[in-house]
Each structure stands twice: as C-alpha cells, then as structure tokens.
Amino acid sequence: MPCRSFLWSGVADVKNPDLEQIQVFLADHAQDDLVSWAHEQQVMEQFGVTCSEVDELIMQSGFLPARYQRNRHMISISQQLQLLKSRVAVVGCGGLGGYVIEELARLGVGHLRVIDPDIFEEHNLNRQLLATIDNLGTSKAAAALKRVQDINPAVGIDPRQVAVGFDNGIELLTGMDVVVDAIDNISGRLELAQLCSQLAIPLVHGSIAGWFGQVSCIKPGQGTMQKLYANRTADKGIESTFGNPSFTPAVVGSLQAAEVCKILLIQGELLDEGILTVDLLQMQFDTIPVS
Amino acid sequence: MKITVKLFASFRIGRFDREIREYPQATTVGDVVRDLQIPEAKVGILLLNFVHVDLQRQLADGDALSIFPLVGGG
Structure with missing residues (x-):
C-alpha cells in the first residue's frame, strides 16, 4: 500500500485556524528567509502536520526550509516548491x-x-x-x-x-x-x-x-x-x-x-x-x- | 573501398580508436564487425555517417562507421 504522505494532496488539508497560526509562527521564526529544521519540527509536533505540508507553507510564505539553502542560487523558492509537488x-x-x-x-x-x-x-x-x-x-x-x-x-x-x-x-x-x-x-x-x-x-x-x-x-x-x-x-x-x-x-x-x-x-x-x-x-x- | 571505422568503449581495447580500412565492394556492416572479431551479441549502436543502421547495411567508399558495444546494466 502507498504510504500516506505519497497520497498527500497539499496544505488544503490543513485546518484554516491552524494555517494562520502556522504562518505567524513561521514569520516569527524565519531567520533572514530561512526556516530551520528545529522550527519545522516544532510546527509538525504542535499542529500535527506533515513535513511536506510545513515545507509547502514555508515556501508559499516566501521562505525556504533551511536544509535547501545550498540549492538556492540555482533553484528559486518557487522552483523548489515545484519540485516538492x-x-x-x-x-x-x-x-x-x-x-x-x-x-x-x-x-x-x-x-x-x-x-x-x-x-x-x-x-x-x-x-x-x-x-x-x-x-x-x-x-x-x-x-x-x-x-x-x-x-x-x-x-x-x-x-x-x-x-x-x-x-x-x-x-x-x-x-x-x-x-x-x-x-x-x-x-x-x-x-x-x-x-x-x-x-x-x-x-x-x-x-x-x-x-x-x-x-x-x-x-x-x-x-x-x-x-x-x-x-x-x-x-x-x-x-x-x-x-x-x-x-x-x-x-x-x-x-x-x-x-x-x-x-x-x-x-x-x-x-x-x-x-x-x-x-x-x-x-x-x-x-x-x-x- | 576505404571505410573509416571508429570504435567506442570496450571495443577499443586491443583494437584501435579510429582507422581507415580497406574493404571490397558490397561489404556490409556485419562483415566489418566479423573482420574485427567483435561478437555480434555484444554490438549495440551502429552509426553509418551518423545514421543508425543494422548489420545488414551495405557500405560505400568513403563511409564512416561507428560501432558501440551493447550497454544494458543498471
């Protein structure tokens, strides 16, 4: 059977009030425009969302998951989001x-x-x-x-x-x-x-x-x-x-x-x-x- | 007739990279392969003047034939 995350359809699955809170959290914790793995983990635990959902929200907000920072001068944030999808x-x-x-x-x-x-x-x-x-x-x-x-x-x-x-x-x-x-x-x-x-x-x-x-x-x-x-x-x-x-x-x-x-x-x-x-x-x- | 034969990858080992060789009229690609003692089961891409051909294709004076081995591993 395919695992759940393969079938995941995107942040549309995240509840609206949570979405706003996550966006505020990300804006508060982004350093320059990078969101660290530790902060991603915090969002996953606190809001019960998957890593791919957090990644998508980060990039939709114009930030980048910090683990992709060495991709960034050849791959833009929108392209990184394209790869995720x-x-x-x-x-x-x-x-x-x-x-x-x-x-x-x-x-x-x-x-x-x-x-x-x-x-x-x-x-x-x-x-x-x-x-x-x-x-x-x-x-x-x-x-x-x-x-x-x-x-x-x-x-x-x-x-x-x-x-x-x-x-x-x-x-x-x-x-x-x-x-x-x-x-x-x-x-x-x-x-x-x-x-x-x-x-x-x-x-x-x-x-x-x-x-x-x-x-x-x-x-x-x-x-x-x-x-x-x-x-x-x-x-x-x-x-x-x-x-x-x-x-x-x-x-x-x-x-x-x-x-x-x-x-x-x-x-x-x-x-x-x-x-x-x-x-x-x-x-x-x-x-x-x-x- | 003069045929330029280019060998690639493992076919170069113990043979040559590129040679102009003399063959009689009506020589086919397969004749050249056999002349070079290349096992037919190991033949992959065959290019005659940059066009894909098979072993049956007849050669003409001045042709350039490239022979690549069959590569299928993963």
Whole structure:
C-alpha cells in the first residue's frame, strides 16, 4: 500500500485556524528567509502536520526550509516548491537507482515511487548505494524507503517490490511527471519505454557496463530505446563481461538526476536529441544523434 | 573501398580508436564487425555517417562507421 504522505494532496488539508497560526509562527521564526529544521519540527509536533505540508507553507510564505539553502542560487523558492509537488518513478533501486533516488530526495522532489522486485545480494555491495551488510537479503525498494525517510522527511516515498511490465505498468506509472530507467535488463527497458510512450511521460534512460555508460532523455513517441537496442540478440550487454565498479553508476545516475531536475523545472538543454556515451577509461564523453 | 571505422568503449581495447580500412565492394556492416572479431551479441549502436543502421547495411567508399558495444546494466 502507498504510504500516506505519497497520497498527500497539499496544505488544503490543513485546518484554516491552524494555517494562520502556522504562518505567524513561521514569520516569527524565519531567520533572514530561512526556516530551520528545529522550527519545522516544532510546527509538525504542535499542529500535527506533515513535513511536506510545513515545507509547502514555508515556501508559499516566501521562505525556504533551511536544509535547501545550498540549492538556492540555482533553484528559486518557487522552483523548489515545484519540485516538492513533482512525482517521479524510479524503476530499479540498484546501482543507478540508488544514486538517482538519493539525489532526487536531497534535491527535494516531493513524491518518489521506487520500484524493484529484488533483494540485496552480496555482489551488490561494491556499488549499490542502498546496499549495506545489514540489509543483505532484504528488499531494495524497502531500503530506498528507509534511506529517503532518513535524509528528507518531506518526500512522500512509495516503495513497490515488483517488476514493471505490461501487466502492471499503467497502474504504476500513471500520474508521474518523469520516469527514470534504472533497470538492469534490456527487455525490461524496452517494455518501460513503450509504457512511457503510451502514457506520454518523458523517460530518462541510463545504462552502465564496466567503465562505460550511456544516458538519454526520451520524449514520448521518439523511439530512442528501440534504436539503442535495435541490434541486440541478448538481454545483457557487455556488463555481463565487465561487471560494474563503484563509480560508473554514480556518474551515470547523477547525469540522469540532472536531466530529471531540468525536465521538472523546464530549464536548460535536455539530452533529448542525442545519446550521451560515457567512457571513463579514456575519460571521453560523446553525444551521438538519436535519428 | 576505404571505410573509416571508429570504435567506442570496450571495443577499443586491443583494437584501435579510429582507422581507415580497406574493404571490397558490397561489404556490409556485419562483415566489418566479423573482420574485427567483435561478437555480434555484444554490438549495440551502429552509426553509418551518423545514421543508425543494422548489420545488414551495405557500405560505400568513403563511409564512416561507428560501432558501440551493447550497454544494458543498471
């Protein structure tokens, strides 16, 4: 079942008299235009509201939750509020997904649906941010829930321990602003791309193998995924030979998070006309055309 | 005919980054892949003069062929 905060609809749920009192409290306690975590906690306890509701009220009042202060010269208060109201599905909570989830949560994306059917195994420990000695044998999606709750309680996180496919994809992805492809098999990626196209949701693709990786931002109907894997005869690429080290998922996952941020804020240039290929062995980045 | 072959990522290891190579008329992309002893199951994107093609595409003198490995890990 989705957790309550994922379904939260906004400060419309807060009772009017409380709303006024909270606004007065925030105005009294903001330093410059920042509201500290300690004061946010005080509001949550005193008025029985959620962290995301307090964050929204802070930003509607023209203040900023202090934990976002290092975002502020690239992200305005209204953009930070936009991120809080955004919904992103991250499909795969392994190498790429672990970094993408971490970065989107710290960025302040308000709703994350994190999807992975797998449990952690020992061979994940060399690279998967969410994998720890203590959580071996447990759900990757559940580990994402715990991590996000620890680093940003304003994020409504909805873990699903399933594989996305044609049978459940519509239910899992409908309503998302962006979907992130952090899957580890090619047939799953092709299904995901078809689902996103059908639902008219942009898809941020990333894949890795050893020192190498690729990233592309796929607009609905563009057919980039089909081109990327047009010549495939197997479900795995050269990662079956090379494995993956600690740093490649961090690089490629971070590039994916940057693309998600730009899509949500309608800002900058997207990798939607090209495929970025990453070669960390020769430290070479090339952008090749989609069409 | 002269074909400029560019290799990417792992395909460079033990081969080359870029070479102008001589091939007979009617050579296909697949012939070049086999000539370079690249396993077909490892082939990802194939670009001929910046256009996506498949292994069956026939080459012409002066073409530039880029070969990328299949990358599918997450």
